[in-house]
Amino acid sequence: MPEIFVARSEDLPEGGRVFVTANGNQIGVVRAKGQLHAYLNICPHQGGPVCEGLMVHRVEEIIAEDKTYQGMRFSEDDLHIVCPWHGWEFNIETGRCAGDGQHGLKRFRTEERADGIYVVV
Amino acid sequence: MLFRSSTPAFDMNIEGFHTGQHLANARKQADMRGLDDVLVVDVDCHHYETDNFAEILEYIEDPSLKQVALNTYAYKGPSAVLYDQPGYQDLGGRVTRYLERKGEKIPEDGRPREVAQTLRWMDALSVDYACLFPTPMLFLGLHPQPEVEVNMARAYNRWITDNILPANKRLRSMLYLPFNDPDATYRMVQEYGKKDGVIGFMVVSTRYKPVYDNAYMKTYALLEEMGLPLSFHASYHWNDQLVSLTNRFITAHAVGFTFFNAVHCANWVVNGLPERFPKLKVIWIESGLAWIPWLMQRLDNDYRMRTSEAPALKRLPSEYMRDMYYTTQPMEMVNNHKALELTFEMINADTQLLYSSDYPHWDMDLPSTIWDLPFLSEQSKRNILGLNAKRIFGLDVSDRFPENHGRAASPLVDTWRQDVVPAE
Numbered sequence: 001m002p003e004i005f006v007a008r009s010e011d012l013p014e015g016g017r018v019f020v021t022a023n024g025n026q027i028g029v030v031r032a033k034g035q036l037h038a039y040l041n042i043c044p045h046q047g048g049p050v051c052e053g054l055m056v057h058r059v060e061e062i063i064a065e066d067k068t069y070q071g072m073r074f075s076e077d078d079l080h081i082v083c084p085w086h087g088w089e090f091n092i093e094t095g096r097c098a099g100d101g102q103h104g105l106k107r108f109r110t111e112e113r114a115d116g117i118y119v120v121v
Numbered sequence: 122m123l124f125r126s127s128t129p130a131f132d133m134n135i136e137g138f139h140t141g142q143h144l145a146n147a148r149k150q151a152d153m154r155g156l157d158d159v160l161v162v163d164v165d166c167h168h169y170e171t172d173n174f175a176e177i178l179e180y181i182e183d184p185s186l187k188q189v190a191l192n193t194y195a196y197k198g199p200s201a202v203l204y205d206q207p208g209y210q211d212l213g214g215r216v217t218r219y220l221e222r223k224g225e226k227i228p229e230d231g232r233p234r235e236v237a238q239t240l241r242w243m244d245a246l247s248v249d250y251a252c253l254f255p256t257p258m259l260f261l262g263l264h265p266q267p268e269v270e271v272n273m274a275r276a277y278n279r280w281i282t283d284n285i286l287p288a289n290k291r292l293r294s295m296l297y298l299p300f301n302d303p304d305a306t307y308r309m310v311q312e313y314g315k316k317d318g319v320i321g322f323m324v325v326s327t328r329y330k331p332v333y334d335n336a337y338m339k340t341y342a343l344l345e346e347m348g349l350p351l352s353f354h355a356s357y358h359w360n361d362q363l364v365s366l367t368n369r370f371i372t373a374h375a376v377g378f379t380f381f382n383a384v385h386c387a388n389w390v391v392n393g394l395p396e397r398f399p400k401l402k403v404i405w406i407e408s409g410l411a412w413i414p415w416l417m418q419r420l421d422n423d424y425r426m427r428t429s430e431a432p433a434l435k436r437l438p439s440e441y442m443r444d445m446y447y448t449t450q451p452m453e454m455v456n457n458h459k460a461l462e463l464t465f466e467m468i469n470a471d472t473q474l475l476y477s478s479d480y481p482h483w484d485m486d487l488p489s490t491i492w493d494l495p496f497l498s499e500q501s502k503r504n505i506l507g508l509n510a511k512r513i514f515g516l517d518v519s520d521r522f523p524e525n526h527g528r529a530a531s532p533l534v535d536t537w538r539q540d541v542v543p544a545e
Contacts, residue, residue, distance in 0.1 A: 015130045025543045040543055042533055043534070043541075044534060044540050045534075045539055047149075047541075048146060049146050054126055054131070054133050054214060054217065055131040055133070056126045056131060056215070057126075057127035057131075074127040079131075084216060085216070086483060087212040087215045087216050100456070103539050105541070
């Protein structure tokens with residue numbers, strides 16, 4: 001499988017992102033939660049540049065034991081990337097759509113070696 | 122522009138926003154479907170009149186209101202002059218263009234910046250002609266002072282017909298009607314109905330004036346005589362008594378943007394206005410499509426039991442609704458594909474449906490959302506994307522309407538299945 005050089009490791013810190021082009025397709029590579037994630041920069045909804053969007057933790061509701069609503073907070077575990085066109089959110093680790101798991105991003109494998117980061121296309 | 126995230130590690134800074142770059146994927150989609158060879162008329166899109174608010178306020182005719190508006194705007198901004206409300210259209214910064222577009226660099230060429238900014242997104246989406254509407258003014262129907270709506274409508278309409286519409290033939294508008302004042306509404310049609318670029322008139326639905334009021338009949342008659350469509354543009358107001366029961370913007374939007382149009386449409390039909398104005402073209406904008414079958418079925422079912430309460434009707438309510446026009450966005454592209462197909466059938470989409478993007482708003486739809494529908498013939502797609510609008514607005518499209526049909530390549534995304542289709 002062909003590989004494409006993405007960046008040197010130090011040039012892609014936590015929260016950073018780099019874009020590469022393969023076969024006419026743009027791929028976004030991000031480092032989040034200590035891992036590398038590479039996705040096709042096309043949202044399955046209407047084709048927006050999803051990898052350019054805000055990374056933000058999943059919002060969750062706080063429901064008390066007596067079932068009363070107590071507010072909202074950010075999840076400490078689940079990080080999303082949000083398509084900037086319409087707001088579709090995707091789990092950064094799985095690429096699945098947060099609102100409808102039937103849909104998801106196209107994921108690519110990454111390799112991090114001593115000489116840098118590669119995406120396998 | 123700094124976008125705050127859940128933690129500082131994921132805060133995002135975006136510099137040098139360009140509408141064309143933001144929509145680069147839309148441009149590719151259009152190329153791969155050959156949409157430049159298809160007439161695309163966007164019947165509902167927006168600019169932010171507040172970007173030019175000081176200039177527009179200078180057009181206010183009432184001197185005392187103008188003086189108040191200018192000074193209030195200077196210290197409180199446009200929200201205090203119009204009738205703003207809570208709202209998170211940008212999803213808390215997740216839809217980044219709301220903030221970014223304000224700082225977009227547009228070369229100065231003597232035209233208002235939104236002319237060039239609008240043409241940038243039109244070119245990206247392959248839209249040939251666009252019907253431009255304001256944005257914050259869409260809340261004015263609930264302003265407690267009718268004279269503010271009248272004066273703002275007159276100022277805006279003078280400004281847009283003086284400055285925007287003459288700047289480029291691709292830009293058109295259905296002008297804002299100050300519907301809370303029936304006489305001012307009538308005068309507006311009289312004065313502006315024949316201005317260049319004016320293709321009809323628009324009532325913001327979010328208001329408490331019923332469409333069957335006798336005070337409006339002379340306006341409907343005039344519009345019918347002039348051959349100009351009357352459109353009802355959905356909106357919402359979170360302070361509306363019903364919508365205020367909702368505690369999340371998603372609910373306020375999903376309900377609010379359909380409710381007022383459904384009520385006005387039901388009133389329009391039940392009071393027999395299609396019988397009184399059979400040639401008046403009526404368009405329902407930005408409520409999506411799912412509400413139409415719902416209302417058709419409710420009215421038909423009730424009408425056969427309560428015929429005496431709608432004595433003007435000579436046909437079933439749904440048959441009148443099938444003669445009206447609807448814009449596509451925000452089209453309900455959910456997992457129940459059969460529902461959408463049936464909706465198209467029920468509204469005679471082939472002749473009655475008009476493509477709209479609603480760009481730059483968060484729930485905008487690209488032309489590919491129509492082009493990708495597997496249950497439509499290519500001719501139906503062309504009708505919905507542009508030919509229906511050409512017909513009902515009487516548009517001269519000779520400067521852009523193509524002769525040849527393009528060959529589509531890989532579409533990048535299948536908006537029907539909502540799945541990515543990478544280039545080969």
